[in-house]
Amino acid sequence: MIVSNVSLSGCAGVNSALCAGAGEGHLGGGSHRTTLSPTGNLVVAVCLGFIGTFGLVNNLLVLVLFCRYKMLRSPINLLLVNISISDLLVCVLGTPFSFAASTQGRWLIGAGGCVWYGFANSLFGIVSLISLAVLSYERYSTMMAPTEADPSNYRKTSLGIALTWVYSFVWTLPPLLGWSHYGPEGPGTTCSVDWTAKTANNVSYIICLFVFCLIVPFLVIVFCYGKLLCAIRQVSGINASMSRKREQRVLFMVVIMVICYLLCWLPYGIMALLATFGPPGLVTPEASIIPSVLAKTSTVINPVIYVFMNKQFYRCFQALLHCETPQRGSSLKSSSKAATKAMRGVAVNGPRRTNDLLFMVASLGQPAATLPQLGPSYEPTIDITKAPSSDIKPVVVSLVAHFDG
Structure with a gap:
């Protein structure tokens, strides 16, 4: 007998995986057949195979680079490693089971395995999502801070990482305790929260999950x-060509991040809402498998966007391939650091300090003969040829350095 996730929606208040066991094809017996055709199962299996393989390789490579090269061991890069670890766990503890189920056309590890799969994949997926939000806030707060960021201070980042795991655990534990439940999803080759149950218990959980784990x-x-x-646009007058190039690069990165975030997770969220609030059968098992596969592609996309498009990681990757020492940052990175100082000057020190910093940044990288001559009455606040005084701390780059390298 073919049992789909839609047919389980009538089992209110009971784990849908166990409800399926009432029929001839129950999960525990390993004969829970799917509604996909053999060709459909093959296509899904191929997609999951590529996702699992490339996700495993990409995220393992991130961990190897971080462990091998000390120059990558900074607090903000630790957040990138946390994202890679959560994605790697999905590739190791989740994707192989759904891949095997797709190749055989049925769920293979029983009702208990279905609950465990749903919990583990939800936990690691939400960790990855919250880590992306923490990473964006860390970049924002570090660049806007008025004092120098300490590259050896991991306390704030460690708290952020702990927050991602605790927050995710808080939202994935309730289905194990009776607030909603985990069960078969779509055609029956994956498991997740039961999106189709119309009970108040289930609907309230799904609304909270959607708001606090996707929208926020x-x-x-x-x-x-x-x-x-x-903030980057505010310093566009420092060096027109350099600033435009930097601004376009950062804008491109931000747009790619947002688009990929929406591409991976928004279809899954919409599918869940339609299954929850729409009429029974609105979301067919065949249609629901597509958002599920798209969500899993985040394990492949995240390392590419957040790591391999980062010049610092890319230099280390090239060094690993050629068995040589990675090159340090370029002059563009130094200019980015100076630009970040100027942006902080805008936010902290007011117009007078900003003018001095703008002049300092505009002068970087130019021969002494080309520097503009200042009148005798002009006294720069900061002399860039000398070491900074104790009351004016240099500030390392955060956003721009991590985008540009």
């Missing part, structure tokens, strides 16, 4: 990166 992280990401882009 997205709003944090858009706000933080939006504010950073505005």
